Amino acid sequence: MTRYLDLYWLFLIQRLKTLMEYRASFILGAASTISLQAASIAAVWVVMQKVPSLNGWSYNEVLMVYGFVTLTKSINHMFADNLWTIGRVYIRTGGFDRFLVRPIDPLFHLLADRFCQDGVGNFVVGIALVIKTSIDLGIEWTLPKALMLIVATISGGVIFIALNLITAVSSFWVIDSVPVTRLVFDNHLFAQYPLTIYPRAISVLLTWVIPYGFASFYPASYLLGREIGNLAWLSPFIAAFLMFIGYRFWQFGLRYYSGTGS
Amino acid sequence: MSVIEVQELGKEFQVPQKDPGVLGAVRGLFRPRYENKKAVDQLNFQVEAGEIVGYIGVNGAGKSTTIKMLTGILMPSSGTVRVLGRDPHKQRVENAREIGVVFGQRTQLWWDLALIESLDLIAKIYDVPPARYKEVLEQFTETLELGSLLKVPVRNMSLGQKMRSELAAALIHQPKVVYLDEPTIGLDLIVKERIRDFIKKECGSKGMTVMLTTHDLGDIEELCQRVIIIDNGHVIYDGPINTIKKRFGKFREITFETAENAKAPTLPAGAEVLAAEERKLQIRFDRTVSSASKIASTVMSQMEVTDFSLSEPDLAGIVKQIYNGALDMEEK
Ligand SMILES: Nc1ncnc2c1ncn2[C@@H]1O[C@H](COP(=O)(O)OP(=O)(O)OP(=O)(O)O)[C@@H](O)[C@H]1O
Ligand SMILES: [Mg+2]
Numbered sequence: 001m002t003r004y005l006d007l008y009w010l011f012l013i014q015r016l017k018t019l020m021e022y023r024a025s026f027i028l029g030a031a032s033t034i035s036l037q038a039a040s041i042a043a044v045w046v047v048m049q050k051v052p053s054l055n056g057w058s059y060n061e062v063l064m065v066y067g068f069v070t071l072t073k074s075i076n077h078m079f080a081d082n083l084w085t086i087g088r089v090y091i092r093t094g095g096f097d098r099f100l101v102r103p104i105d106p107l108f109h110l111l112a113d114r115f116c117q118d119g120v121g122n123f124v125v126g127i128a129l130v131i132k133t134s135i136d137l138g139i140e141w142t143l144p145k146a147l148m149l150i151v152a153t154i155s156g157g158v159i160f161i162a163l164n165l166i167t168a169v170s171s172f173w174v175i176d177s178v179p180v181t182r183l184v185f186d187n188h189l190f191a192q193y194p195l196t197i198y199p200r201a202i203s204v205l206l207t208w209v210i211p212y213g214f215a216s217f218y219p220a221s222y223l224l225g226r227e228i229g230n231l232a233w234l235s236p237f238i239a240a241f242l243m244f245i246g247y248r249f250w251q252f253g254l255r256y257y258s259g260t261g262s
Numbered sequence: 263m264s265v266i267e268v269q270e271l272g273k274e275f276q277v278p279q280k281d282p283g284v285l286g287a288v289r290g291l292f293r294p295r296y297e298n299k300k301a302v303d304q305l306n307f308q309v310e311a312g313e314i315v316g317y318i319g320v321n322g323a324g325k326s327t328t329i330k331m332l333t334g335i336l337m338p339s340s341g342t343v344r345v346l347g348r349d350p351h352k353q354r355v356e357n358a359r360e361i362g363v364v365f366g367q368r369t370q371l372w373w374d375l376a377l378i379e380s381l382d383l384i385a386k387i388y389d390v391p392p393a394r395y396k397e398v399l400e401q402f403t404e405t406l407e408l409g410s411l412l413k414v415p416v417r418n419m420s421l422g423q424k425m426r427s428e429l430a431a432a433l434i435h436q437p438k439v440v441y442l443d444e445p446t447i448g449l450d451l452i453v454k455e456r457i458r459d460f461i462k463k464e465c466g467s468k469g470m471t472v473m474l475t476t477h478d479l480g481d482i483e484e485l486c487q488r489v490i491i492i493d494n495g496h497v498i499y500d501g502p503i504n505t506i507k508k509r510f511g512k513f514r515e516i517t518f519e520t521a522e523n524a525k526a527p528t529l530p531a532g533a534e535v536l537a538a539e540e541r542k543l544q545i546r547f548d549r550t551v552s553s554a555s556k557i558a559s560t561v562m563s564q565m566e567v568t569d570f571s572l573s574e575p576d577l578a579g580i581v582k583q584i585y586n587g588a589l590d591m592e593e594k
Contacts, residue, residue, distance in 0.1 A: 003389075010386055018374040098370045100335045102387055103358040255337045255351075258275055259330060 004108060011112040019117055026117065033121035037070070041129075044192075055197045060133045061224055066192050067129025068152065069216035073188065074126055075157025076164060077119030082110050083164040084178060087171035094260040107165075107250055127153075130223075139223055148222050148232060155235035156215030160188070162242035163210060169246075169253035184210055191216040207231075211238050263347060264308035265439060265471040266332060270341035271305040272495075273327050274298045301327040303495040305341070311438075314465065314472040316486035316503065318479075320578050324495040325475045326365075329443050332473070333363050345439060359388065362437035364428050366444035371416045377427050378412040381434055388435035395434065402430045405460055422453035429457065433464055440465055440472045446481055458484050479577060483507070493581050510575045510583070512550050516557055517573070518543040521566035528564070533557050 019026050044066050048059040057065075082090070090096040090110065099106040099113075130149065134141070167184050171177035187205070191212035195203040206213040214235040222229030279295040280286060302324040309315050319325050330336040331343050334350030334357050343350055350357040363370070371380040385395040403409055406426040416424060425445060433440065442461070446454045462485060465472045474485060482489055482503060489506060491499040499506070520541050527543075529535070532551025536544040547557050554572055561567060575583075 007386060010383060014372065014375055014379055014383060017379070018372075021374065094368055097330070097335050097365065097368070100354065101333050101358055101361065101363045103355050103389075104387055105355070257336065259335060 004104070007104065007108075008112050012115050015115045016117075029118045030121055033118050037122065037125045040070075041066070055194065057194045057196075058137075060136045061220070062193060064130055064133040064137070064223065065194055065216050065220045067126050067133060068156065068220050069126075069188060069191050069212070070122055071126025071130060071153055072156025072215035073160055074119045074122035075153065076160035077122055078116055079119075079157070080111050080161040080164060081116035081119070082114050083161070083168040084181060085114075086110060086168050087174075087176040087178065091171050091257070092175055092260070096257070097259060100254075100257075106254070107247070130220075134223060137224070139225075145223055148219055152215070152219030152222075152232060152235055155239040156219070158239035158243055159211055159215050159235070162239065162246040163212075165246035166242075166249055169249050172253040172256045172258075188212040188215070194221075211242070214238055265311050265313075265346060266307075266309035266473070267344040268305050268307050268328075268332075268341070269343075271302060271328070271331060271338055271343060272300065272340035273302040273324075273331060273336060274300050274339045300495055302331070302492075305492070305495070305497060307490055307497060307500055309471055309473065311471055312469045313488060314461075314474060314486050316482035316489040317473050317475045317492070318477075318482060318489060318577060319492040320581055321477075323492050325492065326443055327495075328492070329363075329441050329473065329475060333361060333441055334358065359435075360438045362432040362435065362440045364425075364432045364440075364442045364445050366425065366428075366442075366447040369416060369424065370428060370431050371424075373417045374415055376413050376415050377408065377419075377430075380416065380427075381412075381431060384431050385434055390435050394436075398434055398436060399430075402434070405463060406430055406456070422449050425449060425453070425457065426460075429460060436468070438470060440470050442472065443475045444477070445474070446476055446478055454478070454481070461485055477577065491581065491584065493585075498581065498584050506580065510580050512548055513546050513575050514549050514554060515573050515575065515579070516545050516547070516554060516561075517571050518545070518561055518567050519569040521568055525565070527561050530556055530560055 041063075044063060045059070048054070048062060052059065054062055086096070090099075096110075099109040102109060139145070163184055164181055167181040168177045170180045174180070187210050190198060190202060190206050195206055195213050195217045198206075203213070206217075214232065218229055218232035218235065220229070222232040275298070276296040277299045278290070279297050281289055305324075305328065317325055317328070327336065331338050332345060332350060334354045337351045345357055346360055348357045350361075371377070372383070375383070381399065385399075390398075403412070406429060408426060408430060411419065411423055411427060414423070416427065419427065429445065432442075445461070446457055449457065458481060461472070461474070464470070466485075472485075474481065476482060486503055488501065489499065489503050490497055491506075515536065520543060523540055526535055526538060529545065529547075530552050533545055533547035536546050538544070543561070545557060545561070547554075558567075558570060561570075
């Protein structure tokens with residue numbers, strides 16, 4: 001474990017060095033992150049101007065849900081962006097082979113190979129939104145609430161990663177897994193808003209099937225003191241379970257990896 | 263126990279069949295058709311510690327597929343592979359510690375990192391003790407002349423520079439088993455020579471077990487005692503390189519283009535017609551018995567020749583002749 005942490009650190013340093021070399025693309029990436037975030041927050045704001053309360057949720061409360069999803073998604077974005085590119089960049093080119101001949105876990109190698117700096121901006125925005133809205137709403141930060149912020153951030157991030165992992169495994173058969181990943185991933189858009197505004201089927205889906213709810217709605221509800229928020233303590237178990245499934249499926253998929261002809 | 267043991271090894275690929283045209287593409291979308299392609303079939307061989315084995319065959323013979331199964335990249339469809347007693351696919355990490363791999367067609371290094379940074383990282387991945395790493399690096403810097411390359415990112419390297427770097431990266435942890443899949447592809451003679459020397463020195467003298475794939479018979483002659491020739495996924499020859507050299511090394515081929523369709527000419531001793539096609543005549547001769555000039559003048563005296571060329575036997579020719587029983591005859 002510490003060996004893997006050490007290695008991650010070394011990969012990260014090299015990655016940052018490379019990023020410094022491509023300064024222009026770094027700055028462009030940061031600029032696009034900021035403008036995208038600004039646009040999304042503006043969208044929430046516009047919606048809340050029209051309907052000051054969404055099913056009993058105020059603007060700041062909705063913004064907190066949005067902040068959570070931004071935060072947890074950014075973990076996935078920073079640490080597991082290669083699950084998006086595995087097919088196009090690694091499998092189609094045969095570059096994936098090299099992960100398979102080294103004495104470290106190939107999945108770790110894949111993820112560590114590219115820390116994605118674009119996620120950092122989202123992480124900052126996400127955490128800022130959660131804290132700002134909590135101040136505006138006059139929430140008192142108790143120990144359990146602080147703990148929840150940490151637990152939910154990590155668990156929510158892992159939920160994002162695990163779901164992307166499960167769908168990314170399809171690249172061992174179809175090479176480009178992006179459409180499959182999109183199909184599942186895009187459901188997180190529901191989790192930008194309180195699940196209570198949706199028909200029951202959708203909130204069940206987002207809680208028990210594709211549990212993005214645990215990456216936003218439930219922890220936010222907990223901080224807001226809503227009763228349903230207690231479910232949020234399940235998030236680490238759900239995250240661990242999904243990751244377990246994802247990893248097993250990944251190992252299964254590796255048996256079908258056929259590389260390229262040349 | 264042999265270092266590499268391959269038993270009844272087979273690999274099938276599912277190749278999607280594409281029908282031509284838009285209609286074909288649409289049909290493929292709804293009802294994809296697959297054809298099973300046997301890339302490797304019922305392979306059997308063993309490699310002992312310290313051997314350098316040449317693994318050769320024409321394009322598409324199944325060499326890379328075999329290497330990928332030996333390294334654990336691909337899971338066999340049938341049969342078994344054991345490397346130092348382990349299953350390379352199931353015991354991937356343990357196996358990976360003991361092996362070094364070069365795929366001449368692609369890079370193992372990080373495209374954007376300076377060579378030294380890549381090597382540092384690889385040494386960490388393989389957990390090479392710092393003192394050992396330093397020593398090996400110094401040595402490689404000298405033998406592969408990497409001095410001026412250490413600070414250069416791989417993306418800025420020429421093919422030859424890249425291949426030297428790849429070798430360093432593959433051997434920096436001093437593996438027991440080394441797989442080299444076309445390490446001299448596309449290189450000029452001087453770089454080839456240097457790489458051969460390096461392999462001889464690093465692998466040969468340190469008792470590493472090496473499997474070397476190449477299309478350059480020169481590599482094989484210089485490095486290997488033993489060759490395995492495969493074709494269509496099957497082993498068609500496994501034995502000393504000397505037998506191959508003795509049997510095929512003394513032959514040359516002359517191809518004549520003739521003004522009219524050639525009749526079979528009368529030839530001097532030691533020469534035979536390999537093929538007589540329309541306006542083309544292919545003759546093989548034993549250069550210990552006859553000579554190119556003798557054959558040429560004999561043929562020219564019998565028909566009008568517009569052009570001719572001389573060639574040494576290549577791998578494809580050797581494979582063809584093995585099929586035609588060239589080796590059986592001698593063994594019996
Ligand atoms: N991933 C794959 N999917 C489908 N077919 C494949 C795949 N990899 C290899 N093949 C097929 O298997 C056969 C053997 O390929 P392989 O790459 O092992 O040949 P090779 O001996 O290394 O050839 P070369 O000398 O050209 O490198 C070829 O017919 C090839 O088309
Ligand atoms: Mg090959």
